[in-house]
Amino acid sequence: MAKKKIGILTGGGDAPGLNAVIYSFVRACMNTMDCELVGYKFGYRGLYKNDFIPLNLQTTNGIQHRGGTILYNSNKDNLFDYTVEENGQKVKKNVSQVAVDNMKKEGVDVLVVLGGDGTLTSARDFSRMGVNVIGVPKTIDNDLPATEITFGFDTAVNIVTENLGRLHTTAESHHRVMVVEVMGRSAGWIALHAGIAGSADVILIPEIPYTVDGIVKKINERKTEGKEFTIICVTEGAIEKGGSASVGKIVEDSPDAVRFGGVAAKIAHQLEQRIENEVRYCTLGHIQRGGETSPADRLLSARYGVKAAELVKEGKFGQMVALQNGVMTGVSLEDVIGDAKVSVSGAKIVDPNHELVKVAKQMGITFADA
Numbered sequence: 001m002a003k004k005k006i007g008i009l010t011g012g013g014d015a016p017g018l019n020a021v022i023y024s025f026v027r028a029c030m031n032t033m034d035c036e037l038v039g040y041k042f043g044y045r046g047l048y049k050n051d052f053i054p055l056n057l058q059t060t061n062g063i064q065h066r067g068g069t070i071l072y073n074s075n076k077d078n079l080f081d082y083t084v085e086e087n088g089q090k091v092k093k094n095v096s097q098v099a100v101d102n103m104k105k106e107g108v109d110v111l112v113v114l115g116g117d118g119t120l121t122s123a124r125d126f127s128r129m130g131v132n133v134i135g136v137p138k139t140i141d142n143d144l145p146a147t148e149i150t151f152g153f154d155t156a157v158n159i160v161t162e163n164l165g166r167l168h169t170t171a172e173s174h175h176r177v178m179v180v181e182v183m184g185r186s187a188g189w190i191a192l193h194a195g196i197a198g199s200a201d202v203i204l205i206p207e208i209p210y211t212v213d214g215i216v217k218k219i220n221e222r223k224t225e226g227k228e229f230t231i232i233c234v235t236e237g238a239i240e241k242g243g244s245a246s247v248g249k250i251v252e253d254s255p256d257a258v259r260f261g262g263v264a265a266k267i268a269h270q271l272e273q274r275i276e277n278e279v280r281y282c283t284l285g286h287i288q289r290g291g292e293t294s295p296a297d298r299l300l301s302a303r304y305g306v307k308a309a310e311l312v313k314e315g316k317f318g319q320m321v322a323l324q325n326g327v328m329t330g331v332s333l334e335d336v337i338g339d340a341k342v343s344v345s346g347a348k349i350v351d352p353n354h355e356l357v358k359v360a361k362q363m364g365i366t367f368a369d370a
């Protein structure tokens, strides 16, 4: 078999586990194939600018446990709709052919892309241009339907759970209500898992619109039980009944421009008008994506990385690695992207009848929907 030259990039936002995938992928490739590896910097921007570093046992040494990515991220560099300057003006252009030409020039014959829906959509489009592409899905939100679980999710759940514990002790000391905003966009998986594991009293998720009455009812119930503090875990994209999600900012150039934010502050303000206890809010934000990758995510990332190397070796291109029925497999990028199954509009969200919703309810946790 001819020596392969493989390029890797990490697109979109970072997620704990990206380094662990790079780590396992590089090792699996080097142990099973005659190959050379390069890593493009800042996602597709590196491919456009032909900016890469060599990847080998030395350059990837000691990265398995580290969050973030040694290849850096960018969530703004869609080469099919790229901002370039022409005659002093900023214009949008399709510069994908430059990337393909750069790969040819360097002799890179396989491209492995780690990213979310936007990054994987471009991966599919490069595949259509004849590039040998393998996709590896990532998001802490765990909202991609084509795969059962994405790396980064477990780490985020651990961080939120730990912080809910920390907030309990200060909330109890001051007899306060604490509203904790967590990531997840329009999917409530992080709040649901961490809310149960971290003993939240109220979990608010986008899939089950809440009422302020429902939250106040729970706070008052707890008071009658002698508990003067309440912990509320809310997904950033949660919606009040009849209302809409709180938008924090719009990031121009990002495939998914809307960033949610502000729902915890809004709820805290609403509660202050209705209850005697003091209310404080806390947005965990990017802390949820930082630091060390959890052991479970390192293990999952190892499986994703090794499966990606297997697909490269077998020449199964145009595929995305997915966990289905507990088994690592390859699914066609055309199927998962073409059907919008990994796009935000087709996100894997929490079914209000999900077992964990029932578990939470039976433990006395409310979703404040009544």
Ligand code: F6P
Binding pocket: 013, 075, 139, 140, 141, 183, 184, 185, 236, 251, 259, 260, 289
């Ligand atoms: O999709 C992952 C995610 O962390 C979301 O949970 C969050 O809304 C968003 O990315 C934040 O994006 P950014 O890093 O651009 O602020």
